[in-house]
Amino acid sequence: MDESANEPWPRACLQVYTGDGKGKTTAAFGLAMRAAGRGMSAYVGQFMKGSVYGEVAAAAMLGGLVTVEQFGSPECIPWREEPEEEDVALARRGLERCREAMLSGRYRVVVLDEVCVAAFFGVVGEEDLLAIVDARPPGVEVVCTGRYAPRGLVERADLVTAMAEVKHPFAKDGLLARDGIER
Numbered sequence: 001m002d003e004s005a006n007e008p009w010p011r012a013c014l015q016v017y018t019g020d021g022k023g024k025t026t027a028a029f030g031l032a033m034r035a036a037g038r039g040m041s042a043y044v045g046q047f048m049k050g051s052v053y054g055e056v057a058a059a060a061m062l063g064g065l066v067t068v069e070q071f072g073s074p075e076c077i078p079w080r081e082e083p084e085e086e087d088v089a090l091a092r093r094g095l096e097r098c099r100e101a102m103l104s105g106r107y108r109v110v111v112l113d114e115v116c117v118a119a120f121f122g123v124v125g126e127e128d129l130l131a132i133v134d135a136r137p138p139g140v141e142v143v144c145t146g147r148y149a150p151r152g153l154v155e156r157a158d159l160v161t162a163m164a165e166v167k168h169p170f171a172k173d174g175l176l177a178r179d180g181i182e183r
Helices: 024-037 054-060 085-103 115-120 126-134 151-156 169-173
Strands: 014-018 042-047 066-071 109-113 141-145 159-162
Touching: 014 024, 014 151, 024 042, 024 054, 024 066, 024 109, 024 141, 042 085, 042 115, 054 066, 066 085, 085 109, 085 115, 085 126, 115 126, 115 141, 126 141, 126 151
Parallel strands: 014 141, 014 159, 042 066, 042 109, 109 141
Antiparallel strands: none
């Protein structure tokens, strides 16, 4: 194990990856993988996702260093008119599990993947999300991803990256999601 896994950082940060471009989840998983490469444990809670994604399978190959839990139905909310009760219940459970992971002392990196979208659709309360990030321990890096990052989250963040779509084959060519690339 890398000796740096137990060394405290000068300061852990709150990061937000938002915007309409591709790559927010990929960047967050990259950070979790980077931590794992240094022997640090990471936790990823995926909101509004309940399908099999390549990053979930890859995390399972890392000997327990990256734990992933999904809190969504296989049918993503944006494809429906309104969130269903099950969507709200799954997201609330996800927020609680992310809080538990963050406070457990087990993880150096905690990712709340697509939590910004969950807040936008109202399945996660913005105030509840802000309360969790405000309670983060000093040694835990927290990353929140998704389009439509709430203003309060952006204001609290130490780092905000907005992914901007310049060109995308979905729009230009109608190219659908591909295993190993988009899922």
